[in-house]
Amino acid sequence: MEWTTDNLAARLPIFQQRGPDVPAWRQFLNFLGCLLVLPVYYFITGHSRHPLTLDILISIFVAELNRYYNENRRRRLYGLDASPRTKQDPEKALAMLASRHTGPECMAVVVGYREDPKLFRRALNSYKRADGCRFMLVGVDGDDKPDMDMVRVFQEAYPEDSAVIRIEEPFGELAMRTYQKISDTCYESPERCREMAIAHCCQLAREILTEHDLGLGELGGITRLCLYQPHMHKKAIMFTSFIFSIVISDLLGIEYLWSSDSDTIVFPQSLRSTIETIAGDPTAGGGSSGLVVHNEDDSLTTKLGSAVYWCELYMTRSTSASSGTSDCQSGPSTAFRVSALPAILYPWYTQTVLGRRMIVNEDRHLTTNLLLRGWTVTYVSDTLTATDTPTTPSRWLLQQVRWGRATHIETFQQPRIYLLNHPIFFWAAMKKxxxxxxxxxxxxxxxxxxxxxxxxxxxxxxxxxxxxxxxxxxxxxxxxxxxxxxxxxxxxxxxxxxxxxxxxxxxxxxxxxxxxxxxxxxxxxxxxxxxxxxxxxxxxxxxxxxxxxxxxxxxxxxxxxxxxxxxxxxxxxxxxxxxxxxxxxxxxxx
Structure with missing residues (x-):
C-alpha cells in the first residue's frame, strides 16, 4: 500500500483535539511564579522554626481548594451554577446530581498480566455494579497457557454479551513500524506522521472488530470484550487497548474512558464521580480518583501500607491538583476524555530518555503528555477506588523504587511543562x-x-x-x-x-x-x-x-x-x- 497524506487523512479518528493554548504572557507569569517558589520553599525549610507544620497547613489548604474546584466542576455539569438564561430547574438539577442516573457514561479498560485469578474475578465482578459503565474492554498482556487463565476468568465472569479476540501483534510495535514507513516515504512533519500512524492503527482495529461481527451498538451486541496479545509489557497492552477504545468509543458515541489495573476493585460511584469532574470542565483531559487498599488484612505490610495511603496519599496528591495540574493519574483509577488520547499515544509509547526506551513510568508519562498539550488533569479526592498493595516489605520497597524512578524522569525531562502550568505544580515537584x-x-x-x-x-x-x-x-x-x-x-x-x-x-x-x-x-x-x-x-x-x-x-x-x-x-x-x-x-x- 502506498503511504500518502490523502489516503490516510480520512482514517484519522474523529476525536483529535488538544487542550487550550497557554498564551505567552501566562507562560511568563508561570515562569516568574516558579522563580518565586524557590525562595519561599527555602524560607520555610531553612528559616522557619516550624517548617513541617507550615508545610502541612499549606497542604490542608490546597486539599480543600482541590475539593472546592471539583465540586464546582460537577455543579457546572448539572447546570447548578449556569447563567439565568441557561440554568435548569434547581430541584431537577439537584435530583440529577443526587441520583447520577443521567450523568456522563464511559467505557472501561482493564489491563493486566498473569493476575491472581481470584483477585481478577473480584475486580471484574466489581464493574457489574459500576454506575455509568456502558462498555468494558479487558486487555491481557500474554498468550501463553498461564495468560489464558485470565481469559478464562473473563469468560466466566461475563458469559453473555461478551467476546474474546486474539491480537497477532501488539499495536504499539505496529504503530512504530508504520511511523517509520510513513516518515521514509512521505514528506510530512513528525507530528503528522504520528497522527497517520495512530490513524492506521485505528483503521486496523476497526477492521478487526468488523471482521468479528460483534454488533457494537446494536440490540444484542456485545458489551464486554477481551483482547490478548503476545507478552511484552504493560505499556504494550495499554496501547493496544487504548487504540481499540478510541474506535469503540467512536462507534458508540462515548466521550470518556476509564482505565484501571487487573487488581483494582471499583465502587458503584468510582467511575461516575471521576468522569463528572472531567465532563464538567471542557479543559480537563483526564483525572483520577483517590485510592484505598482492599487487601489490608493480608499481612503486617499491607496493614501498614493501608495506613500510609490514609495518612499520606490524600493530601500529597491534592497539592498540585488544586491548580488543575495533577502530576500523576494513578493506574488503578485513571479517566480520560477520549478526544485527548490520539495525540498523546504515540509520544507516550515511544518515550526515550537519553536514548533509552522507558516502559515502567506509564502512568506518569501519560499525565505529562496531557499537561504538555494544555489539558487540565484533576484529582478527585472525594471519590475512592480500591487497589492492591504489596504483601511483603521487599515488594513494597521495589514498588516504591519503581515509582521513584518515574517521578525523577517526569520531573526533569520536560522542563517546559512548568511554563504551561500553575507554579503550584512546580512547588509540588520540588517538594518531592x-x-x-x-x-x-x-x-x-x-x-x-x-x-x-x-x-x-x-x-x-x-x-x-x-x-x-x-x-x-x-x-x-x-x-x-x-x-x-x-x-x-x-x-x-x-x-x-x-x-x-x-x-x-x-x-x-x-x-x-x-x-x-x-x-x-x-x-x-x-x-x-x-x-x-x-x-x-x-x-x-x-x-x-x-x-x-x-x-x-x-x-x-x-x-x-x-x-x-x-x-x-x-x-x-x-x-x-x-x-x-x-x-x-x-x-x-x-
Missing amino acids: EVGPLLVFLCVLYYLVTGERFAYFSLSDACLRIAYTIGYNWLRNPDRGPRNAWLWIAPSIIFYNIPLPSIHVWSMLTVFERGWGTTMRSNAEMSKREQFWKRAYDLGFFVVWLGIVGGTAARLVADYSGWDSAATARAIFFGVLGPAAVSFYGLLVRG
Missing part, C-alpha cells in the same frame, strides 16, 4: 525531589560529623502528625484501616524511614527497565530471584538502615554525654544491628 534528598544528606552528615546543618524540632514533627491525623479523620472519605489509631505511628515510621534511601537509589538507577516485582499468579509468585539480584535491588535499604541505626546511636550518645570511645562503640553496634536484621530479612529470606 528536594525534601527526601535533604533528609538523606542531613542524616548522613550527622552520622559522620556529629553536627547538624538543618533545623529539627520534635514539637514541630508532633504538630505535623497531629494536623495530619485530625484533618484526615475530618475530611478524608477513606475512614482508614480498622483500629487506625494503633497503626498511624507505625505507618509513619514504615513510610518515612526508607523514603530518603528510596529517593536516592531510584535516582541512581533511574534508567532501570525492570518492573521490580513479579505478578500475582501462582506461576509468577513462585519465581525467586537469585541472591545477587536481590542484593542489587534491595541492598540500598540494608545500607540505609545501618546508617539510620548509627545516626540514632550517635544521637543517644550525644544527649547522654558519652566520651568519644563510647560513642564510637554505640555507632558501631547501631550500624551493625539494623543492617544485620534487614540483611537477613530482605536478602536471605527474600
Whole structure:
C-alpha cells in the first residue's frame, strides 16, 4: 500500500483535539511564579522554626481548594451554577446530581498480566455494579497457557454479551513500524506522521472488530470484550487497548474512558464521580480518583501500607491538583476524555530518555503528555477506588523504587511543562525531589560529623502528625484501616524511614527497565530471584538502615554525654544491628 497524506487523512479518528493554548504572557507569569517558589520553599525549610507544620497547613489548604474546584466542576455539569438564561430547574438539577442516573457514561479498560485469578474475578465482578459503565474492554498482556487463565476468568465472569479476540501483534510495535514507513516515504512533519500512524492503527482495529461481527451498538451486541496479545509489557497492552477504545468509543458515541489495573476493585460511584469532574470542565483531559487498599488484612505490610495511603496519599496528591495540574493519574483509577488520547499515544509509547526506551513510568508519562498539550488533569479526592498493595516489605520497597524512578524522569525531562502550568505544580515537584534528598544528606552528615546543618524540632514533627491525623479523620472519605489509631505511628515510621534511601537509589538507577516485582499468579509468585539480584535491588535499604541505626546511636550518645570511645562503640553496634536484621530479612529470606 502506498503511504500518502490523502489516503490516510480520512482514517484519522474523529476525536483529535488538544487542550487550550497557554498564551505567552501566562507562560511568563508561570515562569516568574516558579522563580518565586524557590525562595519561599527555602524560607520555610531553612528559616522557619516550624517548617513541617507550615508545610502541612499549606497542604490542608490546597486539599480543600482541590475539593472546592471539583465540586464546582460537577455543579457546572448539572447546570447548578449556569447563567439565568441557561440554568435548569434547581430541584431537577439537584435530583440529577443526587441520583447520577443521567450523568456522563464511559467505557472501561482493564489491563493486566498473569493476575491472581481470584483477585481478577473480584475486580471484574466489581464493574457489574459500576454506575455509568456502558462498555468494558479487558486487555491481557500474554498468550501463553498461564495468560489464558485470565481469559478464562473473563469468560466466566461475563458469559453473555461478551467476546474474546486474539491480537497477532501488539499495536504499539505496529504503530512504530508504520511511523517509520510513513516518515521514509512521505514528506510530512513528525507530528503528522504520528497522527497517520495512530490513524492506521485505528483503521486496523476497526477492521478487526468488523471482521468479528460483534454488533457494537446494536440490540444484542456485545458489551464486554477481551483482547490478548503476545507478552511484552504493560505499556504494550495499554496501547493496544487504548487504540481499540478510541474506535469503540467512536462507534458508540462515548466521550470518556476509564482505565484501571487487573487488581483494582471499583465502587458503584468510582467511575461516575471521576468522569463528572472531567465532563464538567471542557479543559480537563483526564483525572483520577483517590485510592484505598482492599487487601489490608493480608499481612503486617499491607496493614501498614493501608495506613500510609490514609495518612499520606490524600493530601500529597491534592497539592498540585488544586491548580488543575495533577502530576500523576494513578493506574488503578485513571479517566480520560477520549478526544485527548490520539495525540498523546504515540509520544507516550515511544518515550526515550537519553536514548533509552522507558516502559515502567506509564502512568506518569501519560499525565505529562496531557499537561504538555494544555489539558487540565484533576484529582478527585472525594471519590475512592480500591487497589492492591504489596504483601511483603521487599515488594513494597521495589514498588516504591519503581515509582521513584518515574517521578525523577517526569520531573526533569520536560522542563517546559512548568511554563504551561500553575507554579503550584512546580512547588509540588520540588517538594518531592528536594525534601527526601535533604533528609538523606542531613542524616548522613550527622552520622559522620556529629553536627547538624538543618533545623529539627520534635514539637514541630508532633504538630505535623497531629494536623495530619485530625484533618484526615475530618475530611478524608477513606475512614482508614480498622483500629487506625494503633497503626498511624507505625505507618509513619514504615513510610518515612526508607523514603530518603528510596529517593536516592531510584535516582541512581533511574534508567532501570525492570518492573521490580513479579505478578500475582501462582506461576509468577513462585519465581525467586537469585541472591545477587536481590542484593542489587534491595541492598540500598540494608545500607540505609545501618546508617539510620548509627545516626540514632550517635544521637543517644550525644544527649547522654558519652566520651568519644563510647560513642564510637554505640555507632558501631547501631550500624551493625539494623543492617544485620534487614540483611537477613530482605536478602536471605527474600
